Amino acid sequence: MKLLIITLLLPIFISAQSWKDIKKAAGKVNNEIKNATKKVKTFTEEEAASALKQTLNKGVENGVNILSVTDGFYKNEKVKIPFPPEAENIKKQLKKIGMGKEIDKVILSINRAAEDAIVSAGPIFSNAIKKMTLVDAISIVKGHNTAGTDYLYTHTNSALINEFKPIIKSSLQKVNATKYWKSVMKIYNKIPFVKKINPDLEFYVTQKTIEGLFSVLAKEEIEIRKNPIKRTTDLLKKVFGS
Numbered sequence: 001m002k003l004l005i006i007t008l009l010l011p012i013f014i015s016a017q018s019w020k021d022i023k024k025a026a027g028k029v030n031n032e033i034k035n036a037t038k039k040v041k042t043f044t045e046e047e048a049a050s051a052l053k054q055t056l057n058k059g060v061e062n063g064v065n066i067l068s069v070t071d072g073f074y075k076n077e078k079v080k081i082p083f084p085p086e087a088e089n090i091k092k093q094l095k096k097i098g099m100g101k102e103i104d105k106v107i108l109s110i111n112r113a114a115e116d117a118i119v120s121a122g123p124i125f126s127n128a129i130k131k132m133t134l135v136d137a138i139s140i141v142k143g144h145n146t147a148g149t150d151y152l153y154t155h156t157n158s159a160l161i162n163e164f165k166p167i168i169k170s171s172l173q174k175v176n177a178t179k180y181w182k183s184v185m186k187i188y189n190k191i192p193f194v195k196k197i198n199p200d201l202e203f204y205v206t207q208k209t210i211e212g213l214f215s216v217l218a219k220e221e222i223e224i225r226k227n228p229i230k231r232t233t234d235l236l237k238k239v240f241g242s
Contacts, residue, residue, distance in 0.1 A: 043239050049137030051239035053129050056148050058232075059220030060125045063213045067118045074111035079212030081111050087199045090188045097191070102184050109177035110201070114209040117164070117171035121213055124163050128156040141239065145225050149218040161206050168206040177201070 043051075066072055073079055083091050083103060091103055129152065140147040172178045181201050189196045223230040224240060231237045 045134060045138050047235060048141045048239050049132070049134050051235050052137045052141050052148055053132065054233060054236055055221055055224045055240075056129045056152060056217065057126055058224070059149070059217035060122055060129075060213065062220050063216030064118055064122050066216055067212060068115055070115065072118070073114045073209075073212060074108060076212075079208075079215055081107070081114055081205060081208040081212075083107055084199050084201070084204045087197070089194075090184070090197070093191055093194060094184055094188055097187075099184065099187060102180065102187075105180045106177065106184055109175050109180050110172070110205050112175040113168060113171040113177045113205055114212065116174060117167045118209060118213060120167045121160075121164060121210070124160055125152075125156075125213070128152060128160065145222045146218045147221075149214060149221050152217070153214050157210065160210055161203070164210060165202055165206045168209060169202045172202060172205065177205075 067076075067079065073081060083106060094100075094103055132151070136151060140151055169178075172181075178201070185198055188194065189198075220230075224236060228237070228241060231240055
């Protein structure tokens, strides 16, 4: 009889024990979920905007460091400034009369001017980044991999060119680019039957220098968005790592 009672009650004891284990396991899982939730890094709109500005400023800083050294432009095919495209006929005509070395001097000197001037671009870009609105910044953080760079280019390029052009002018004179340019243009304009032209070298080099910096800035933005190692501040880790 006792054996029968024990036999009948055994499944109940087992079920009760299993239920306790299940409840215990469920409680453990629930605690783990709560802890995991606490670890999720939420961020405010202000933090997102600050993170974006950090990203862009970091990109500018790295770009300046990369491009301001000797050959930073000249030996970097992605940003090297060629002879002005609108003056391509000038280049062809001058090479025909043995002025290839003078053309090379122009190309080298305008790249040297860009390398010299790019250091001064940092504060100009930083000021433009500061003016970015909170609404724009939030939209950019949620945007594509180069949304910040694209925004900055679209909204500041004209102003940057106007501010940067006098700096480029000074650098062109400093490295004798202006001198070489005037020399080749003077020779070209003496060639019979050619159309007399004189492209705006200062505007051209200014534009190409800024474009070169934007290309490095875009690369830096992509890296920070995709590569955790590039997120060197807690704020960048919090916003782009969430």
